[in-house]
Amino acid sequence: MQYQTSIKHKVMTVIMLTSVAVLLVTVIAFAAYDFLTFRQSLVRNLSTEAQMLAENSTAALAFKNDKDAEEILSSLDSQPHVVAAALYDADGKLFVKYPPQIANTALPPIPQKRGYRFGTARLTLFQPVMQSGVPLGTLYLQSDLSAITTRLKLYGVISLGIMLGSLLVAFWISNTLQRRISNPVVALAETARKISDERNYSVRAAKFSDDELGYLTEAFNSMLDQIQATHSELRRSREHVQVIADHASVHLCQIDRQHRYTFVNRTFAERYDTTPELIVGKPISEVTGQQAYESFKSHLEKAFAGQRVEYEMEIAYNTFGPRWVHAVYMPERDLNGQIVAVVAVINDITDRKRIERELERARDDAVAASHAKDEFLAALSHELRTPLNPVLLLASEGAATQEFSPEVRQTFNSIAKNVSLEARLIDDLLDLTRITRNKLPLEMQVIDVHAVLKNAIETVRSDFDQKQITLGLALAASPLKICGDAVRLQQIFWNVLKNAVKFTDVGGRVSIATHNEDHRMFIEISDTGIGMTAAERERVFDAFAQGEHAASHRFGGLGLGLAISQRLVQLHSGMISAASDGRGKGATFTIEFPLLDDVQQKSCDGDATVVSRMNPKLVSSGGKVLLVEDHEPTRLALTHLLQRRHFEVVPAATIAEARAAAEKVKIDFLISDIGLPDGDGYGLMAELQKLHGLKGIALTGYGREDDIARSQNAGFVTHLTKPVHVRALENALETLIASQRDG
C-alpha cells in the first residue's frame, strides 16, 4: 500500500509543482507589466490634471486672484489621490496651496524644474503655468501611491484566486491522469509483493496499455513464466535428489562454514537413530561428539580451503563407539567461486575393515605356508638330490669305463639315465616354484634359435632312435635372432620334444618347422601321436595336468614340462599354443617369439654365439683343484671324475682341512660344497679368494635363486646344483678356466 501513495503522490506532485511554477511566473510577469503601465498611466493622469489646472489658473496668477486660484485647486477634491497642491507666482513665491490647511513646510519652498518624480509612497510633479508663451508661475502636485498599492493588492487577491482555482483544476486533472501511469506500476508492485511474500509464482500482472509500461508488464510476466518453470523444475529435481539421497546407502551431509549441518540424508540420520530434521542446523560436535569432531576437523578445514579430501579413519563416536569410516569431502562454491559449504559422502567401512584384516591375516598365513612349502621343497630337493650325485657320477663313470663288459656298462648307463630323469623331475618342481614366484633369473643375450633348437634335438635324439620315430626338419626361418636365455630356451624345446616323443607310438613321426612372419618367429612341432580332446587342449598348459590317460601312468611324469615351458615362453615375450584335431589325430605345438631388430639387439646383453659344447683343450690342460665335500661318496666320485680329466685333486672334508691344504700346496681353483660341518662354502670361498686369489665352483643341493646369488657374491664363478652332471661340470670347469685366463 505504501508503494501506491508514493507513486501517486510523486506523479501528482510533479504535475502540481509544474502548474504552480508556470502560474507563478505568469502572474509575476503580468504583475510587473501592469505595475509599470499603471505607473505610466498614473503619471499621465497626473500630468493631464496638472496641465488642466495650469491652463485654468493662468488668469488667476496673471491677475493675482488667490480666491480664484484656491477655487481652481479645490477642484482636486474629486481626485482623492492628490494629497497636496500649490501654485507659485512668476517670482517663485508660494501663491496658493491645497488643501488650504496644509502646512507650508509640507510643500517645496520654491518651485523646481518641470517634470515628475517618484518618491517613497508619493509622486510629485511641477508644471509651469503659461499664457501665450509667457510664464506666469508654477503648479505643484503631490499624489500618494495608494492607487498602486491598492492595485497591487487587488492584483494579489486576483492572482491568489486564479492560482487556487488553477490548482484545484490541476489537482483534479493530475489525479485523473496519474492513474494512467501509477495504476500499472502499482499493479506491478502489488504482483511483485505477492510473489515475494507468498512465493506464489502463478500470479500474473494485469496489462493496462500498449506503451512502455505495458511492455514492462509483459516482460515481467514472461520472466515470471520462466521463474515458474525453473522453480518447478528445481523443485522436481530437488525431490529427485531427495529421493536419491534418502535411499542411498552412503551417509550424505552438507556442512556450512560454521561447521553445522545444513543437509543430511535419511541414511545419515538413521545412523544416529533420529530424523534429518532434528540434525539439520546443529553443530557437528553436538551430533558426533566432541572427540569425533576433533579427529576429522582438520580434514574439514582443508575442504573449506578448497581441496577435495578423501580419507579412511577410525573415529570414536560418543553414541556408537569407534567406527571406521571412508569419507570424501567436496567443497561447494557459490556463483562467485566462494566456498560456502562442504558436501561429505561418508561410508561406514567398519565391517569391510574387519574382513580386510581377516583376509590379510589369512593371506599372511597363506604366504607363510607357501614359504614353508618352498622351504620344504628346497630342503626336500636337496635331500632327495644329494644322494643322487654320487650315484649319477659313479654310474656315468661306470658306463664310460672301457674295462667293464658291455652288459655292465649298459647297466651303469641305465642307472645313470634313471637317476638323471629323477633329478630332472626334482629340477622341474624347483623351476615351477621359481617361475610361480616370478623369481627365475634369466641371462638374456642374443640367441640363434636354430642352434639352440638343434642342441635340444641332439639331447633327445636317442629317444627318437629308441622309438624309431622319424624326425622331419624344415628350418625355413631367417632371420632368427631373439633375445633370450639359451639354457631356458633349450629347456622349452626339450620339454616340447620330449612330450612329442612320449605321446607318439613307435614308428611315428615328429616334424619341426620354423618360419618368420611380421617380425615374429614361429616354431611348429607336430607329431602323429595320440592327440588331444578339446577339453584336454584347454588344460594342456596347466601344472600337474595330463590327459585322461594320466591315471594309467602309462606315460609317466608329473605333467610339469608344458606348464614350465609356457611360463618360460611368456618370460621371453612369446606365446605357445597347442592344436589337435582330436584323439588319435596327432598334435601341433606352436611357439612364437618376437624377433630382434638392430636397435633391440644392442639392449640385449652378450652376442649371438651360443656357447659350443665341450672344449677339447680342457681335457689336456689340468691343474690343482681343492675339492671340499663332506659327503664322502660324492667327494670320491668327483675326485675320480676330475682325475680322469687330468686334474690334480686335493680332497678336504671340512673347512679346517681345506684351509690347511691351501696353506700347504699351491691351489689353482676351488670346488666346494656349501653346507659343511664346520661352516659354509661362502665364507671359505671369500677367504681363499682373498688370501690366494682363487676362483671356484659352488656345489649345492640348494638350487634356489638366492643360493645362486649368494654364491656369486661370495666369489664363486659358477654354481652347480647336485646331482652334478658330467657335462655341467665340464662346462663349469671350462668357464672357470676361461675366466682365470682372462682375469
Add this chain to the structure above:
Amino acid sequence: MKQGLTICLSKWLCIFLLMLLAADARAQTKEYEIKAVFLLNFAQFTAWPTNAFADDKSPLVIGVLGDDPFGNVLELTVKNESWMGRKIVVKRFSRANEVKNCQVLFITQSEAGRLSRIISQFKDRQILTVSDIADAADKGVCIQIYTRNNKLRLKINLNAVKNENLTLSSKLLRVADVMSP
C-alpha cells in the same frame, strides 16, 4: 524662465529706486506697479481682429490717456516684453482724439469727468479700454480695475468689449466680475 526672472529682478530693482526717491508716494506707486503688470497681462487674454494693427510689424501699443500716474513704471514693465511677436510700446495721450494706433488704453483718474464722452468716441475702434475710475465699466469702459478687501479686482463690460469688436479669453472673464447686457 531665467530670463523672465532677470527681467523681474531688474524691474523690482527700478521700483525699489523709485521708492527711495518718493517715499511718500510709495503706496500709490505700488498700486500702479501692479496695474502696469495688469495692463500688460490684459493683452495676453485678448484677441484683436487683424485690422487692429497697421501691419505685421506694428507694435502693440499700450496707451495712457490723462494724467500719468505710472511715471516710468509702465515703461519698465513692458521693457523687453513682447506680444505675439510684436514689440510693446507705451504711448501717452492727453486728449481722446489724439488716440491712434492704440490697442490697450488706460484712462486715468483725471478723465473721470469726461469719461462717458471719451468712451463714445472709441466705439468700434478695436481698443481695449481699461480704467480705475469708479463705475467705469458701467459707463462703457471694457475693463474696470477696482479695489476690494485691499486687493485689486476686475469688472468687465462684455457689451463694451463686443462693441470694440474684441474677444476676451474666458479665463479672464473667470477672474473678473462680468456685466452682462
